[in-house]
Amino acid sequence: MKLNLGCGGEHKKGYLNVDAFNKTIADREMEATNLLFDDCSLDEILMSQVIEHLGIARSIYSLSECFRILKNKGKLIIETPDLRKSFKIYLNGEREDRKYILPWIYGVDMPGMQHRFCFPDDLLEEELKKIGFNEIKKKYIQFDKYEPILKIECKKITDNPFNQFMTKFRRELISKKILDLDEQIDALEIEEIVDFLKEKIVKFYKEKNKDSLKFVLSEGIVRSPKITIVFFQQLLKEGLINKEMCEKYLKLISDLDDKNFLKHLLEHLMSKEGFIGETGKLFEETYDYGKSLIDKIVINNKIEEVNLNRLLKVKKADKIIDIDVLSEKLIMLKSNQIFQKGIKAFNQNNYKKAIAFFQEAYLLNRDQILTFWNLARLYRISKDKKRSYLYYQNAIRLFDYINFEKNDLIKKLLEEEMMNLSERTFNKPINSLRENYEK
Numbered sequence: 274m275k276l277n278l279g280c281g282g283e284h285k286k287g288y289l290n291v292d293a294f295n296k297t298i299a300d301r302e303m304e305a306t307n308l309l310f311d312d313c314s315l316d317e318i319l320m321s322q323v324i325e326h327l328g329i330a331r332s333i334y335s336l337s338e339c340f341r342i343l344k345n346k347g348k349l350i351i352e353t354p355d356l357r358k359s360f361k362i363y364l365n366g367e368r369e370d371r372k373y374i375l376p377w378i379y380g381v382d383m384p385g386m387q388h389r390f391c392f393p394d395d396l397l398e399e400e401l402k403k404i405g406f407n408e409i410k411k412k413y414i415q416f417d418k419y420e421p422i423l424k425i426e427c428k429k430i431t432d433n434p435f436n437q438f439m440t441k442f443r444r445e446l447i448s449k450k451i452l453d454l455d456e457q458i459d460a461l462e463i464e465e466i467v468d469f470l471k472e473k474i475v476k477f478y479k480e481k482n483k484d485s486l487k488f489v490l491s492e493g494i495v496r497s498p499k500i501t502i503v504f505f506q507q508l509l510k511e512g513l514i515n516k517e518m519c520e521k522y523l524k525l526i527s528d529l530d531d532k533n534f535l536k537h538l539l540e541h542l543m544s545k546e547g548f549i550g551e552t553g554k555l556f557e558e559t560y561d562y563g564k565s566l567i568d569k570i571v572i573n574n575k576i577e578e579v580n581l582n583r584l585l586k587v588k589k590a591d592k593i594i595d596i597d598v599l600s601e602k603l604i605m606l607k608s609n610q611i612f613q614k615g616i617k618a619f620n621q622n623n624y625k626k627a628i629a630f631f632q633e634a635y636l637l638n639r640d641q642i643l644t645f646w647n648l649a650r651l652y653r654i655s656k657d658k659k660r661s662y663l664y665y666q667n668a669i670r671l672f673d674y675i676n677f678e679k680n681d682l683i684k685k686l687l688e689e690e691m692m693n694l695s696e697r698t699f700n701k702p703i704n705s706l707r708e709n710y711e712k
Contacts, residue, residue, distance in 0.1 A: 274315045275315065275316055276289050276308075276317070277290040278305060278319065278335075279321070279323035279326070280298060281294075281322070281385075282298050305320075305323065305327060305335040306335050306338060312437070313341075313344050313345065314342055315342050316343075316348070317343075317347060317348045318339050318343060318347070319350045320339070321352040322352060322353065323335075323353070324351060324353050324397075325353050326386070327389060329389075331454050334460075336349075336400060336401065336404050340404050341437065341444070345430065346429065347428065349426070349427050350425070351397070351423075351424070352423070353392060355422055356392065357394065358413065358421035359391075360378075362418075362421070373418075373419040377419055377421075392423075398411070401425070404439075405433060405437075408427055408430070409427040412425075435471055435478075439467065441507060441511075442470075442503065443467060446467075446500065458606065463497075467500075470493060473488060473489040487571055490567065494526055494534065494563070494567055495563035495564055497597055501526050502530065505519055506523065521576055525576050532582065532585045534585055536595075537585045537586075538559055538562070539593050539594070543633075545559075549671065550640055551640075552640045555639060566585075594607055604638070605638045608637035611630050612630070612641065615627045615634060618630055619647065624655060627651055635648065642675075642677065645665070646687065649690075669687055
């Protein structure tokens, strides 16, 4: 059984030809991230000019699916644009060379023909190894001057049973709609959690140390109860963990999720004072706080009777943003979205609403100089000089922690604006540092 995955307009004899876009040539219509075959059922998969169309997150999950359905020692063959050689042609070539190589790098603006992410050879090899592929061989082919090709051949070697397990775990995350591959940043953050869980569960089985399993539990819950539930459900389904223990853990994780565990952690994070310029430290403190709560519940791998309502009461649950993953990167993106709402309200002269948005953005991200700067201006407009001065000072403090472009110039502008509190009114928001130093 051989599969030509993403066959496009090329039907290959001896292969089952599948594609998600070109249905006229394909034998079957199929998504590369949802391969409708049993585990360990195929001998070979060919992916010729496919992964560059998927994007980085979809590529990882497509390669994971390939690993799942291949037999032991089954072969995966990938052909994709040779990114290094393509860029060399662009950088060293004449105008005509640049014109003809660009479609090879970026694709063509037609359904299914755009290139979303071209892998350099080292990054693709790294992802293949992480999923579990071995005997990776790379070739560099150039039949056409403007179409340099990277060809990789590798094999599935089932020396680590958890490689197969993780492919089914990833599949479950998509099936249960915990993961949306169209949300690429979210998907990559979730993949980091997947990598962490694999590393720790492998360590648990190697060392036979129950404390390692508790670490998987506590760290997983703090990062994402929903993902951790699916992980333990899959462990139970595969018979890789004691059933009684696993069912108790699953009940605990579900109870914590129902009691808004992540909202409680986020409220804790937002209630902490200080940490100006030290958002990373604030997140570390919040992770440690979350794990300390789990330690109060799970003692010597036994679940203690604890009043979760009292332990995890969220005082302002309706005002805390909904999150499924406690991730510094994702929460900073949320902060930026709220910041932009503040800019809009400021532009519309709705100063009270703007202050509320900027305050929320600041509590989520203590490293954003523009949040403090806008709050300083808004409190100046509100004739609250004391608070205005405080936020100018907070903005200036960030220079002790973060190296901004045009550092000295921006700091000077801030100090000058702060010292002229009574002489000028700044009644518009500042959305970019560049707009100041370019004037």
